[in-house]
Amino acid sequence: MAGCERGPLGRHRPPASMARYEPAVAERKWQAAWAQRGAFAGRDDDPRPKYYVLEMFPYPSGRIHMGHVRNYTLGDVVARYKRAKGFNVLHPMGWDAFGLPAENAARDKGIHPKEWTLNNIATMRGELQRMGLSIDWSREIATCHPGYYAHQQKLFLDFLKAGLAYRKKAKVNWDPIDQTVLANEQVIDGKGWRSGAPVEKRELEQWFFSITRFAEDLLSALDRLENWPERVRVMQRNWIGRSEGCRVQWDVLGRTQRLEVYTTRPDTLFGAAFLAVSADHPLATEVAKNDANARSFIAECHSLGTSEEAIEAAEKRGYDTGLRARHPFRANEQVPVFIANFVLMEYGTGAIFGCPAHDQRDLDFARKYRLPVRRVVAPANPSEPIEIGDVAYTGDGVLMNSDFLNGMTVPQAKNEVAMRLERAGRGKRELNFRLRDWGVSRQRYWGCPIPVVHCPRCGVVPVPEKDLPVRLPEDARFDQSGNPLENHPTWKDTSCPSCKGKARRETDTLDTFVDSSWYFARFCSPRASVPIERKTVDAWLPVKQYIGGIEHAVLHLLYARFFTRGLRATGHLSLDEPFEALFTQGMVGHQTYKDEHGKWLFPSEVAVGDDGQARHKETGRPVTVGRSEKMSKSLKNVVDPGAIIDKYGADTARWFMLSDSPPERDLEWTDAGAAGAFRFVQRLWRLFDESANALPRPRTPAPKQFGAEAARMRTLTHRTVAKVSADLERFRFNVAVARIYEFVNTLLDPAVGGAAKGADGGWARREALEALARLVAPMIPHSAEEAWQRLGHTSIVTDEAWPAFDEALAREDVATLGVQVNGKLRGTIEVAVGMPEAEVRALALKEAESQERIKNALEGKPIRKVIVVQDRVVNIVV
RNA sequence: GCCCCUGUGGCGGAAUGGUAGACGCGGCAGACUCAAAAUCUGUUGGUGGCAACACCGUGCUGGUUCGAGUCCGGCCAGGGGCACCA
Numbered sequence: 001m002a003g004c005e006r007g008p009l010g011r012h013r014p015p016a017s018m019a020r021y022e023p024a025v026a027e028r029k030w031q032a033a034w035a036q037r038g039a040f041a042g043r044d045d046d047p048r049p050k051y052y053v054l055e056m057f058p059y060p061s062g063r064i065h066m067g068h069v070r071n072y073t074l075g076d077v078v079a080r081y082k083r084a085k086g087f088n089v090l091h092p093m094g095w096d097a098f099g100l101p102a103e104n105a106a107r108d109k110g111i112h113p114k115e116w117t118l119n120n121i122a123t124m125r126g127e128l129q130r131m132g133l134s135i136d137w138s139r140e141i142a143t144c145h146p147g148y149y150a151h152q153q154k155l156f157l158d159f160l161k162a163g164l165a166y167r168k169k170a171k172v173n174w175d176p177i178d179q180t181v182l183a184n185e186q187v188i189d190g191k192g193w194r195s196g197a198p199v200e201k202r203e204l205e206q207w208f209f210s211i212t213r214f215a216e217d218l219l220s221a222l223d224r225l226e227n228w229p230e231r232v233r234v235m236q237r238n239w240i241g242r243s244e245g246c247r248v249q250w251d252v253l254g255r256t257q258r259l260e261v262y263t264t265r266p267d268t269l270f271g272a273a274f275l276a277v278s279a280d281h282p283l284a285t286e287v288a289k290n291d292a293n294a295r296s297f298i299a300e301c302h303s304l305g306t307s308e309e310a311i312e313a314a315e316k317r318g319y320d321t322g323l324r325a326r327h328p329f330r331a332n333e334q335v336p337v338f339i340a341n342f343v344l345m346e347y348g349t350g351a352i353f354g355c356p357a358h359d360q361r362d363l364d365f366a367r368k369y370r371l372p373v374r375r376v377v378a379p380a381n382p383s384e385p386i387e388i389g390d391v392a393y394t395g396d397g398v399l400m401n402s403d404f405l406n407g408m409t410v411p412q413a414k415n416e417v418a419m420r421l422e423r424a425g426r427g428k429r430e431l432n433f434r435l436r437d438w439g440v441s442r443q444r445y446w447g448c449p450i451p452v453v454h455c456p457r458c459g460v461v462p463v464p465e466k467d468l469p470v471r472l473p474e475d476a477r478f479d480q481s482g483n484p485l486e487n488h489p490t491w492k493d494t495s496c497p498s499c500k501g502k503a504r505r506e507t508d509t510l511d512t513f514v515d516s517s518w519y520f521a522r523f524c525s526p527r528a529s530v531p532i533e534r535k536t537v538d539a540w541l542p543v544k545q546y547i548g549g550i551e552h553a554v555l556h557l558l559y560a561r562f563f564t565r566g567l568r569a570t571g572h573l574s575l576d577e578p579f580e581a582l583f584t585q586g587m588v589g590h591q592t593y594k595d596e597h598g599k600w601l602f603p604s605e606v607a608v609g610d611d612g613q614a615r616h617k618e619t620g621r622p623v624t625v626g627r628s629e630k631m632s633k634s635l636k637n638v639v640d641p642g643a644i645i646d647k648y649g650a651d652t653a654r655w656f657m658l659s660d661s662p663p664e665r666d667l668e669w670t671d672a673g674a675a676g677a678f679r680f681v682q683r684l685w686r687l688f689d690e691s692a693n694a695l696p697r698p699r700t701p702a703p704k705q706f707g708a709e710a711a712r713m714r715t716l717t718h719r720t721v722a723k724v725s726a727d728l729e730r731f732r733f734n735v736a737v738a739r740i741y742e743f744v745n746t747l748l749d750p751a752v753g754g755a756a757k758g759a760d761g762g763w764a765r766r767e768a769l770e771a772l773a774r775l776v777a778p779m780i781p782h783s784a785e786e787a788w789q790r791l792g793h794t795s796i797v798t799d800e801a802w803p804a805f806d807e808a809l810a811r812e813d814v815a816t817l818g819v820q821v822n823g824k825l826r827g828t829i830e831v832a833v834g835m836p837e838a839e840v841r842a843l844a845l846k847e848a849e850s851q852e853r854i855k856n857a858l859e860g861k862p863i864r865k866v867i868v869v870q871d872r873v874v875n876i877v878v
Numbered sequence: 879g880c881c882c883c884u885g886u887g888g889c890g891g892a893a894u895g896g897u898a899g900a901c902g903c904g905g906c907a908g909a910c911u912c913a914a915a916a917u918c919u920g921u922u923g924g925u926g927g928c929a930a931c932a933c934c935g936u937g938c939u940g941g942u943u944c945g946a947g948u949c950c951g952g953c954c955a956g957g958g959g960c961a962c963c964a
Contacts, residue, residue: 137884231882238881238960244946245964263964276964316962342962352964360879361962434963553959565953660890660902666957672903679916680902687918735892745901818897823945825897853931868942873896877944 021685023649027782030796031132039798040079042090044525044536051087052338052540054520054579055081056548056556057094059102060120060142064127066588066669069641073657073779074585075547076133080778081728084802088662090540092523093123093128093135095142098512100178102446106478112448114474117144118534127642131650132575132781133200134798135686137191139526143515144446148522150469151531152515153451157462158570164210167460174202179444179481181206188293203336205440207450208437208510211562215240215433218561220522227581228662232553238553241434246418247349249429250275250325252337258282259337262348262430264709266421267413268355270402271376273366275325276318276340277352284339287321292340294319301341313795316365317341328426329403340365348432363392375466376402377410393616407766440511445476445484448511455496455503461707470505483507516556517563520546520578534574545580555586583731586666590637592626600636603671604643628668639669651780652678658779659737680741681783684776687748688769688787695766698758699793703760709752710764714809716746717768721805733779740775747772766791771803819844820875821857827872837868 034040042052055075058068088379095117102113109116121142128135141148142618172183179193181204186600188195211218219240222233245264252259277283279301288294295441297319318338327333335353342361343352356373366373373388377397399405404420405413419599423428428780441450447471451463463470473491485491485507496503518532524532524540548556557579564578593601595616607617614623631638644653656677661667706714720743727736746752747768769791777784777797788797812833817840819827829847831840844866848854854876868874 234882235959241960241963243963261964265964341960342964344963347963354964359964361964428890434960550958661890665891670903672943673890676903683917732891735901737893741901742887768948816897820945821896823896823943828897856931865944869896869945873945875896875944 015035020782021682022809023651023681023782023788024646025128026786027132027196030785031797033135033785034132034798035132037796038068038138039796040083040089040091040136041138042092042540043362044539046088048086048088050090051082051327051545052090052524052543053082053524053545054092054543054547056546056552057096057123057397057519059096059099059101060117061125062120062123064124064641067641068128069131069653070585070657070667071547071549071732072128072131072133073135073654074663074731074858075545076131076135076654077289077545077546077728077733077778079134080781080798081802082445082776084777084800085799086801087638090139090523091132091133091135091138092140092141092526093133094139094523095124095140095143095520096512096516098149098447100180100444100446103186103444108360110681112474113478114144114362114571117142117446130642130645130684132732134781140520141519143448143512143519145471145598146471147527149448151522152448153463153468153470154465154531155453155567155570155572156510157465157520158572159209159566160462162227162566162570164205164213165345166210167205168205169203169205170208170439171206171207173199174200174204174340179483180210180444181439187789194426199606200206201657204441206441207510208439209514210567211559212433213439214565215412215435216431216564217433217565218558221577222546224805225577225579225582229550229577229582229584232550232557232582232584235553237556239399239558243432243434244772245348245430245432246414246427247403248328248353250353253324253326253334255323258426259351260349260427261353262432263353265355265358265414266417266427267399267402267405267408267466268411269327269353269358269417270405271355271374271511272327272335272353273356273362273371273373274318274338274354274364274369274388276338276343276352276354278343278345279339279341279351280345281339281343283321283323283337284372286790287339288325291321294321297339301339316368318365318369320369324495328421328424336371338369341775343872346436346735348433352733355707358392358394360392360394363388363390374401374402376405376768385739388664391497435681438511438562439516441508442488442511443483443507444565445478445510446859447512449485450506450508450510452506453500453503454506455494455501457501458496458498458503461496461498461503469499475607476824485509491795498659505790508818512558513556513559514563516557516845518567521567521573524541532567534573537573537575541573541575542578542580545581545583545693547583547585549587550584559580567757571596585663586661587630588667588669589630590635590669591628592627592635594624596621599873600634602636603639630666631669647683648674651681652782655780657682658733660734663731664735680744681780683748684744684783685786687744688773688790691747691765691769694762694789694794695769696762696793698766700763700766703763704800706764710758710760713752713761715812717764717771718805718810719812720812721771721803722777727803727807730777736758743768743772743775774800774803775796782869783846815871817844817871818859818873819847819854820873821854823875824857826857829852831871836871841866842869844876848876 002844024642034530053075055071073128081090083089097117102117105111105116106113108326156165174186174196175182175192177197182199187199192196192199194441219237219242222236225233235406243264244267245262247256247262248261249260259275273500282300288298299611306568306691314389318340321337321339323337324334356363357375358377375386375388376399377393378396378400379393380397396410399408399413405416410414418429447837449472451468453461453463454460473488476488478484480487492505492507494503508868520531521541522535524862525536560578564575567573568575590603595601595605601623605617605700606623608614614625629635629637641653656674723738738792773787774797784797814830815833816828816830818825818830829844848858858878863876863878
């Protein structure tokens with residue numbers, strides 16, 4: 001953007017020196033300067049290499065919290081660093097703005113969800129802007145804006161056309177508190193992920209996305225996501241849950257229809273002791289018709305459902321139907337058929353065969369119902385007993401008691417059984433996934449309307465694209481239970497786009513995870529008239545670095561990967577994976593406080609006295625200090641970022657977030673640490689302020705010669721630049737911070753300050769300070785700007801290139817080697833870097849004569865061997 | 879139960895198989911000050927010793943190696959994920 005010369009720089013010329021750095025003044029000044037220059041615009045037509053860095057966008061809950069501060073600080077360091085390295089950086093921000101809390105606020109406070117959301121966005125945008133983030137605000141999006149959800153509706157229609165979205169009657173997870181449906185991923189320990197209420201099963205007609213169509217690809221592509229944390233990939237792998245198995249058909253005596261079961265252990269077929277079907281299996285329903293006991297058993301299974309009790313009551317129970325099934329390979333062998341409470345209708349065929357010897361659950365069941373236990377896999381370890389006790393054998397081994405399988409290994413036997421079953425028409429190999437299709441219907445108001453119409457004559461009819469968006473009605477009511485769209489007197493009445501007759505709008509809205517499944521693509525062309533503009537998306541995507549919390553390892557990240565595949569299938573983009581690299585930052589924690597009555601207290605209500613006893617600030621009563629936990633409203637252990645920025649400024653908050661803890665680990669917020677960060681910001685300013693006047697002018701040519709002192713300073717500068725650059729590349733921000741501390745400490749050391757005396761020293765010192773200002777710029781940008789200006793520059797440091805370093809200067813010429821005797825350190829010697837091994841050996845042995853510690857350790861014993869590690873260590877073995 | 883991660887001073891944490899504890903916080907001592915705050919200087923793993931120095935020390939326990947916080951085996955503890963998935 002133009003206007004560099006007439007920016008705020010010219011208007012606000014600070015005094016030549018200020019004793020104390022005033023964050024409130026400086027931060028406002030520089031934020032205005034950046035905004036005026038459009039310093040952070042990502043430009044579609046810029047020929048420089050593009051770099052898209054993205055942090056997970058926030059839900060506009062009201063205020064930002066420390067977790068946001070950490071997340072966005074990390075992202076900002078990356079964005080600013082890459083910009084300085086010459087990349088054309090895209091670093092946008094938006095709002096995950098649909099969702100239930102807005103409706104709750106409407107119900108509780110009588111404020112419309114839209115108004116509540118937009119107010120929160122305004123507040124939080126202001127808070128984020130106060131952090132001084134290098135965000136391209138011109139690309140801001142909010143998912144609740146019709147300009148966003150209109151395009152999402154178009155994508156939905158494309159998915160519908162491609163068969164990726166469909167409707168089916170299904171048992172769904174019903175959250176009785178939120179009065180809505182949840183996806184499997186959103187049910188945690190049988191409870192709703194948001195409400196925490198035990199989830200019920202209900203049968204409803206629902207919209208689904210066929211994520212399972214991509215199950216195999218979603219799984220195998222994980223291997224190529226090398227810059228994702230391994231644990232996220234493991235979690236997704238577990239969630240997708242691929243299993244290779246086999247369907248096996250059993251003849252049931254007295255029936256024509258065979259019973260089909262699914263197994264991953266076809267090799268253990270000769271160890272089968274029973275069959276078991278789910279309570280929801282058609283066979284169970286049929287048996288129940290004429291069997292009152294079966295009916296009551298099935299009813300019992302249903303009453304447990306998937307609620308909490310069912311999970312805790314892990315007891316395996318069954319009901320013997322009296323039916324007998326014939327073994328597929330042994331016509332005269334028969335096993336009983338049970339209805340069992342632990343068999344799931346949704347997985348495989350809803351029926352299993354039980355092999356007690358080699359499956360713990362089957363063994364428990366067999367012991368309870370006194371069924372035979374026949375071992376068919378011999379233990380791999382010959383000293384192990386053959387007898388099966390209370391523990392099933394699930395290890396490898398060779399088949400026994402198994403007819404034609406005897407002597408085969410487990411994999412061989414699996415193969416053989418599958419082959420014979422297929423040949424006999426009694427079964428076939430099958431690939432199964434734990435992953436289910438993604439249920440996206442929500443019976444809520446504050447979400448993206450699903451753009452279809454239900455017509456009594458034509459069925460489900462898509463809304464024509466020219467009629468998009470299907471807008472939410474503004475005049476919904478939130479004071480009654482159920483779906484406000486359903487309750488609205490007129491909104492759902494419409495005409496069929498196809499036959500023009502009376503029809504009804506779909507009143508379900510989309511799961512808000514749909515909104516966040518493609519926002520990263522919309523940022524590339526946020527105002528385009530199509531959802532995704534191919535040209536710009538192809539230029540920017542994939543996101544080079546994505547940063548967010550580990551809590552989205554399965555939900556959001558899996559959905560976004562699915563959506564990318566769906567968008568590719570519908571021609572919106574040509575991308576394999578949305579996020580090339582993922583970084584998951586740790587949580588921000590704080591100590592917890594309780595008063596005498598066990599009531600949680602805010603940290604701001606507690607003061608620690610000189611005696612180390614924590615007390616309530618007002619009542620003076622003692623307070624119990626608990627362990628550090630993730631900041632949460634319920635524990636009240638929250639620190640408001642706004643209050644911290646008021647007190648210390650944004651740079652202090654940012655510096656604290658980066659120092660001490662590695663970014664992937666949890667960070668504990670402490671007052672002492674924040675105060676320490678503030679002291680550093682002040683100290684840094686003093687360094688620049690006190691040095692500036694004695695320096696040569698900016699851009700003074702380098703002197704021809706450097707004295708020893710100046711040369712030493714230059715070595716330090718170049719080495720620091722090299723190290724900090726390497727640390728930032730590797731996300732080792734805490735180590736980069738430590739290097740900067742060392743650098744600053746040395747520059748403040750009066751002994752080193754003496755080097756600034758001569759012309760060469762002054763030049764070296766300016767070089768050091770200019771490097772320093774640029775090194776800290778990604779982390780504490782306001783202080784860096786202030787320092788840069790104090791050094792006499794009229795440009796802004798944000799526009800400066802990242803400092804280069806001279807390999808030759810960064811190299812040390814003297815190395816201090818440890819001298820070990822039998823691996824124990826006994827002394828040190830100084831050598832020229834790169835000194836040949838023989839010379840080092842000679843020197844070390846000579847020193848061994850004169851250095852008491854080494855001599856004593858040797859005690860005149862014969863030297864067996866001397867090991868020299870270049871520039872590191874010498875080990876004398878005696 | 880299965881899978882993954884993490885265990886280092888009073889605390890957060892450094893350390894390509896090569897001088898363990900960088901850097902920060904906290905503590906202690908001192909300077910400045912009428913005093914305090916701020917700032918600055920020194921010191922700070924443990925034990926013994928006036929000291930030089932010695933010994934011990936990265937959850938425990940074996941091993942590989944001239945040398946292990948780091949690699950390998952077995953255990954223990956904490957955290958996270960998955961879990962009637964046949």
